[in-house]
Amino acid sequence: MYDPSAIESRWQTWWEENGTNEPDLDAAARPFFNLMMYPYPSAEGLHVGNLYAFTGADIYGRFRRLQGDDVFEPIGYDAFGIHSENHALKVDTHPMELIPSNIRNFERMLRGAGLMTDWSRTVDTTDPCYYKWTQWIFIQLFKAGLAEKKEAAVNWCPKDQTVLANEQVIAGLCERCDTAVEQRMLSQWFFRITDYAQRLLDNLDWIDWSETTKTAQRNWIGRSEGARLHFPLSGAAGAAGGVAGAGEGTEGGGEREGDRIEVFTTRPDTLFGATFMVLAPEHPLVERLTTDERRADVEAYVRAAATVDLVERQKTDDREKTGVFTGGYARNPATGEDIPVWVADYVLMDYGTGAIMAVPGHDQRDFDFARQFGLSIVQVVCSRAALPEGADPAEVGGGEAETAFVEHTADEILVNSGRFSGMAADAGGRAITEWLAGRGLAAAEVNYRLHDWCISRQRYWGPPIPIIYCDDCGPQAVPEEDLPVILPYVEDFRPTATGVSPLARNPAFHAAACPACGADARRETDVSDTFLDSGWYFLRYPSTEFDDRPFDPARMRKWLPVSSYIGGEEHSVLHLLYSRFLTMVLHDLGHLEFEEPYHRFRKHGLLIRDGAKISKSRGNVILPDEYIARFGADTFRMYLMFLGPFQRGGDFRDSGLAGPQRFLKKVWDSVTAAAAAGRTGFGDPGVERALHAGIKQISDDLEALSYNTAVAAAMDYLNTLRAGGRTASIDEVRPLVIMIAPVAPHIAEELWARLGGESSIFDHAEWPAWDESKLVVDEVELPVQVNGRLRATIRVARGAPEDVVREAALAEANVIRRLDGVAIRKVIHVPDRMLNLVVS
CATH class of the missing domain: 3.10.20.590 (Ubiquitin-like (UB roll))
Structure with missing residues (x-):
């Protein structure tokens, strides 16, 4: 009788006692590093989304092992961070007590799911033996000039009371708690990921990743080609002289940086149509440009803008435009005309330079603003086909505000643009940039949407940033021999809205001696972003037994880059981008021989339940424990893979488990009957042909992660075996047992043994081969x-x-x-x- 509970318990114990999932990392002939995204150990325990991802990765690893690879499949726990700390606050339990308990529960659940995990190499990001090396990585970047502390506008989550990286803000909301994010000016630690923007972009052309994931990274990096333009300040605000005459352009070039407004634009061809400028309320030139008679209005507007949350400010298309005139002017470098400088909250300090040249004739936001405040609108591009016959392009343009807005078209030419009128827009933009560059007023530039990675967190539950501040020597890295900087037990770890970390309330931690001069100094009290922990964890797995190095060079050469990585696409511009950046940096610093971390990445899909998104608020969360207890891990694994294409996801319905359950019982009955009968060979050509067709399809489908169709093919073959009530031979069922082993490993182990195979099936079976001639x-x-x-x-x-x-x-x-x-x-x-x- 098929008893999943007894069989699965027996084989999980056997795997553990025999170390069957612990490859010899030094002797492996065909190393294959099969990585799955490690979970954060929440108090709720393993949820079905975790198991869906882990099962898909595990199936692929078991498939490769049956093909002869030495598969290394480790797992760990992403246990630091805001989510864990918030839950600890909610249940009034210190995270140093709560997290170990959660990890024990997760390990119990993961073992019960039948994963092919090497438990001897588990990592835990809260273990000082691990975060010692997280701090070491920070120090490497600091010494290389890639970690710097600077005053900047940062994203502040008022609920979590900490700074967030740009990548952790989704549509203006905190990606963890959906609270509207505010902007604050704070001194924070940043990693200079922007130095690697082009390289991160270029490598996407050749790495073997899911296309949707690569597209998400390309869009986030956001390369744009254009020009940086200088608009000299005019009148009393400017220190570089008066306004240019009525002629075309200004000489410029002598003004200092504070005597001009800089903008980046992808459309320098429209410069002749810039009729005003707009600064973000936080722009440092606002105060200088504001005249005395306008100061009260400007200061009131800036104060009001500070109360508008970032979500609202980003709604630039559907919000009513508001703004205030500073009283100051800047010179359009192309026309030489003074144009007014306004302040408006639809311009964000975090994007570009925090200033824009407003071209209301050809930008909808600027057009709406110009109409709102009665500002000049000039047309400077038009479709070549729309140009009236015989018209002089240099004299086209102007018009009433109601009619002057012109959409961009593919065949644009410049009009009303002086000597450049009549040129194609692209060529005209380049010519205008070159013309102004000769006068020190422009430079061709490539810009990126990507911003530097803010890694400071004003929370408790994280690795302390390993920096000591000395009044004489400045910031100093903690000496490597003094690592780790241990996170102390702090009774009151609750964050505050002040922007100061709870560690600052611990004088014993805060006080330190300067590593350079020995004088009294103070430690950094911020902790690092949990995405730094996860940005390198895969490098640690093969080297967990080494205490004197983060990763062993010989192990790195043998096992890295990761052979196959499967995970969620929600990490496209968080973990996946950061881990690529850290790998490149460590490569450049001579610590790694490769610059991309993963040979292959595939994203998995998402599950819904009965047509609705799975969430606590809907009350449809799926906890695997109860299903595994009722149906067995093999049935649950098979159902998760059968309910839809793995890379798209599917709809979880309780009724769907009956099919895989019946199938596995039929497999059991057929194999045990064949073993009892003892018949070998193939007496039926149709069955033999079905077998070879099944081997081919299942092999192809597993390689492509098409698990649902692989399971369907196994079901079809079983139906052929059992047609008309026939009893199959041992040779007919043995390949079936091997082919279902990646999906249903426990029953496969048991049936393999009953067919006389030496345990484990994953060590002693060979993946069956198909014969093309048998498919005819x-x-x-x-x-x-x-x-x-x-x-x-x-x-x-x-x-x-x-x-x-x-x-x-x-x-x-x-x-x-x-x-x-x-x-x-x-x-x-x-x-x-x-x-x-x-x-x-």
């Missing part, structure tokens, strides 16, 4: 008679047995009509020749 379908045309008269002709495989031929005959419409109301008394079957049904 050799068919014959067979006449079907009823009482000796021809009623139909059917095509069946050569050598097909009587029951198969009869079933095909009884599906023919003409035969069905002739059998209506009569009984079949006798069946005369001449193999490959004819079938005669004798009826009365």
